[in-house]
Amino acid sequence: MKLIAAKDYSAGATGLNVIELANDADPRALSLAGIECIVLNFPKFTDGRAFSQAFLLSRRLGFKGEIRATGDVLADQLAQMERSGFTSAVPRADQDLAAAQRVLGSYPGFRVGRYQGDAVQVNPHFAN
Numbered sequence: 794m795k796l797i798a799a800k801d802y803s804a805g806a807t808g809l810n811v812i813e814l815a816n817d818a819d820p821r822a823l824s825l826a827g828i829e830c831i832v833l834n835f836p837k838f839t840d841g842r843a844f845s846q847a848f849l850l851s852r853r854l855g856f857k858g859e860i861r862a863t864g865d866v867l868a869d870q871l872a873q874m875e876r877s878g879f880t881s882a883v884p885r886a887d888q889d890l891a892a893a894q895r896v897l898g899s900y901p902g903f904r905v906g907r908y909q910g911d912a913v914q915v916n917p918h919f920a921n
Contacts, residue, residue: 794875796893799886802863816842820849825856833879835864844877851878868893 810829814820816836823831831850833843843862850856862874862882871893874882884893 794871794879794897795881796871796890796897797861797881797883798890799883799888802883814846816840816846818846820846820854825850825854825858828856828858830859830861831856832861832863835862835866835870838865838867838870840865844873847874847878868896871896872899 810827811832812823812828812830813832813834814823816834820831833846835841835843843864847860847862850860859880860878862870862879864885866874866882866884866888868884868888871882871884875897882893884890
């Protein structure tokens with residue numbers, strides 16, 4: 794998962810190939826033709842609707858572009874975000890990027906679906 798520092802991210806950087814999806818919108822209603830990046834927002838770290846949106850986009854709709862997490866993104870959530878289908882994240886400004894990278898590297902077996910399938914690796918490792 795690619796991490797983008799909050800200071801380096803411009804929320805208004807949308808164009809023809811980037812779409813920001815409200816966290817109460819249904820991704821199944823989107824036309825994904827020509828879209829390269831979908832930005833999903835976490836208004837509060839306790840609001841998990843974007844996890845469901847990312848899963849729908851990557852697993853059920855087969856979206857292969859970038860799925861970016863923005864908003865109230867904490868380092869502790871990154872591994873689960875990656876498993877849900879997110880490919881990049883903009884952690885909250887007070888989150889240390891080095892610590893966030895350590896979180897992502899802490900459980901490599903968990904991240905690649907070793908124990909259970911996820912949006913990225915459908916079958917668990919032992920089923921292959």
